[in-house]
Amino acid sequence: MDEDGVHEVVTGIEGRHLGGWGLLQIAGCTGLAAYSVWALVLMPGFRKVPLKLQVPYMPASARQMDNVLTLLKGRSGKMVDLGSGDGRIVLEAARRGFSPAVGYELNPWLVRLSYFYAWKSDYHRRVSYLREDLWKMKLHDCKNVSIFLAPSVLTLLEEKMLEELPDDARVVTGRFPLPTWAPSAIIGEGTERAWAYDLRTVRQATTANQHGTEV
């Protein structure tokens, strides 16, 4: 197309008024595209999870990840990340000696990505990423738990963990604290902050509250 031809096309587009119908079509297409990314990339596998429990993927920053693992320093045994995303926290936990190191993640793309990272660093035999709904998992043997989920689901998760985790478990949350538990340790600032909770202490406080006494 020569220069005059291009000029004609551009003037044609500039001169055309979109009108209400055109704008509606653009809005519809944009909405559909956004929904497709949401449904196909960010939230596949979530159909059976009630809407109020659906938490989208947002990766922890390197500093947040380091803070979470610092709060697990000196501990050993099984480590799980509930909603493990791209699997980096589990991978780093395995590097620091936790075994088994397990991620529960519903999004199949993220499970694949996690194994890719693990394979690239030659840790694929030392980690497991299970495509499971964390609400259906039993946590009785999980001594080290990491969580980075939305505040809206944390009250329910407190109840589940109080019921299922062993007494010597430590739970570490990144970015958002648990709503009613008292932390044993806090590290970092702002969005990088992480909180640690020891189950024995949390249970003692819960029992004391039920009996109306101070711990």
Ligand SMILES: C[S@@+](CC[C@H](N)C(=O)[O-])C[C@H]1O[C@@H](n2cnc3c(N)ncnc32)[C@H](O)[C@@H]1O
């Ligand atoms: C905010 S991201 C955190 C990812 C990772 N833990 C990190 O810190 O980088 C939360 C992750 O939890 C996953 N998730 C949400 N609800 C889940 C469920 N019911 N079972 C398993 N995974 C879930 C999401 O797919 C998402 O990848």
